Amino acid sequence: xTADTPVKPYDIGKVREDFPVLHQEINDHPLVYLDNxxxxxxxxxxIEVLDKYYREYNSNIHRGVHSLSEKATGEYEAARNKIKNxxxxxxxxxxxxxSGTTASINLVAQTYGRANLKPGDEILITEMExxxxxxxxxxxxxxxxxxxxxxxxxxxxxxxxEEYQALLSDRTRLVAVVHxxxxxxxxxxxxxxxxxxxxxxxxxxxxxxxAVPHCPVDVVALDCDFYCFSAHKLFGPTGTxxxxxxxxxxxxxxxxxxxxxxxxxxxxxxxxxxxLPYKFEAGTPHIAGVIGTGAAIDYVTAIGMENIAHYEADxxxxxxxxxxxxxxxxxxxxxxxxxxxxxxxxxxxxxxxIGTILDQHGVAIRTGHHCAMPVMERYSIPATARASLALYxxxxxxxxxxxxxxxxxxxxx
Ligand code: C6P
Numbered sequence: 417x418t419a420d421t422p423v424k425p426y427d428i429g430k431v432r433e434d435f436p437v438l439h440q441e442i443n444d445h446p447l448v449y450l451d452n453x454x455x456x457x458x459x460x461x462x463i464e465v466l467d468k469y470y471r472e473y474n475s476n477i478h479r480g481v482h483s484l485s486e487k488a489t490g491e492y493e494a495a496r497n498k499i500k501n502x503x504x505x506x507x508x509x510x511x512x513x514x515s516g517t518t519a520s521i522n523l524v525a526q527t528y529g530r531a532n533l534k535p536g537d538e539i540l541i542t543e544m545e546x547x548x549x550x551x552x553x554x555x556x557x558x559x560x561x562x563x564x565x566x567x568x569x570x571x572x573x574x575x576x577x578e579e580y581q582a583l584l585s586d587r588t589r590l591v592a593v594v595h596x597x598x599x600x601x602x603x604x605x606x607x608x609x610x611x612x613x614x615x616x617x618x619x620x621x622x623x624x625x626x627a628v629p630h631c632p633v634d635v636v637a638l639d640c641d642f643y644c645f646s647a648h649k650l651f652g653p654t655g656t657x658x659x660x661x662x663x664x665x666x667x668x669x670x671x672x673x674x675x676x677x678x679x680x681x682x683x684x685x686x687x688x689x690x691x692l693p694y695k696f697e698a699g700t701p702h703i704a705g706v707i708g709t710g711a712a713i714d715y716v717t718a719i720g721m722e723n724i725a726h727y728e729a730d731x732x733x734x735x736x737x738x739x740x741x742x743x744x745x746x747x748x749x750x751x752x753x754x755x756x757x758x759x760x761x762x763x764x765x766x767x768x769x770i771g772t773i774l775d776q777h778g779v780a781i782r783t784g785h786h787c788a789m790p791v792m793e794r795y796s797i798p799a800t801a802r803a804s805l806a807l808y809x810x811x812x813x814x815x816x817x818x819x820x821x822x823x824x825x826x827x828x829x
Contacts, residue, residue: 423722540583543568
């Protein structure tokens with residue numbers, strides 16, 4: 417968001433009405449859903465689109481000449497167009513539909529990575545990556561003889577940029593960095609990271625899983641080479657996601673999985689591949705999921721990503737302040753530039769016990785290592801409790817969280 421972008425408050429009551437799941441009791445308390453980093457709830461606008469697909473035009477895409485198939489293909493490709501506009505990609509060819517962030521990163525590792533890396537080359541990641549942005553590169557290193565380098569973080573959970581610059585070397589072939597950390601909430605200075613890498617002609621992949629639901633993303637303004645995200649954290653269905661890639665890079669990459677839809681001709685002695693984006697989309701995809709993703713994008717676009725970012729920043733400030741008054745609670749991840757993720761530990765209470773007690777109060781959070789074990793190692797802790805915000809959370813939700821945490825303290829006193 418730029419400083420002069422006008423922010424328009426949205427009607428939080430109306431937004432909450434759109435999410436049926438929020439209106440229920442869990443363990444005799446109104447549900448307070450603060451596990452949005454794991455997956456976000458779905459508005460009725462998305463649920464209705466899924467229902468309509470299965471009731472009215474369930475059919476395979478890109479294959480049939482019958483009316484249902486044409487309708488399904490049209491809606492599927494319309495969703496691709498919405499995704500393109502949402503992230504400001506240059507063309508539809510640059511929008512590859514995958515099963516999620518994990519699949520998108522693995523795709524780049526196994527195509528771009530295997531085609532371009534050799535022994536002695538380096539891939540640069542950071543200490544705050546999700547396992548999805550670590551393990552695919554480790555597998556690639558085993559396959560190619562390349563090695564993984566890791567940019568450290570400071571005590572607040574911010575990247576140490578001097579170390580990043582020092583680690584960018586003549587051997588670095590790719591930089592892969594999380595846009596917003598799922599375990600710490602840190603918003604990384606991705607534009608600076610990209611510009612520094614590009615100065616050495618090194619491409620950059622961003623893991624945007626935790627960014628797209630919370631702030632505007634413009635892949636052209638960022639000038640990133642690859643951008644990966646999942647629909648389910650963006651109020652869309654599970655099992656769908658996106659790989660954005662610059663067209664020239666995607667054109668030069670070999671396909672990943674082989675099968676239907678990704679080919680032009682198949683003969684036993686020679687197979688030719690389809691054009692982008694289909695070259696990377698083998699097999700029948702999650703058709704309803706992609707159409708639902710389009711509906712989710714319509715939903716957040718109507719509210720406005722700048723407005724969502726602004727609303728959540730206010731809620732994060734309120735939440736961080738409230739948590740700071742709880743005795744024995746230490747927040748993990750206190751970066752200056754942070755999104756709506758509050759990780760914490762409490763003296764004398766294991767995070768899993770915090771999670772269980774909170775559930776008894778109807779408060780849903782995530783506890784554990786959050787698929788970011790190196791972050792836990794960095795802070796010498798086994799796990800954290802994590803409350804993660806979305807556009808429908810309120811100050812009342814934070815108050816309920818604080819009350820439940822006070823109760824947990826009493827139980828363990
Ligand atoms: N993080 C969390 O609770 P998938 O599973 O492919 O949709 O997303 C993987 C992923 C990649 N990068 C980041 C930064 C993520 O946060 C996630 C998913 C969830 O934090 C589940 S582990």
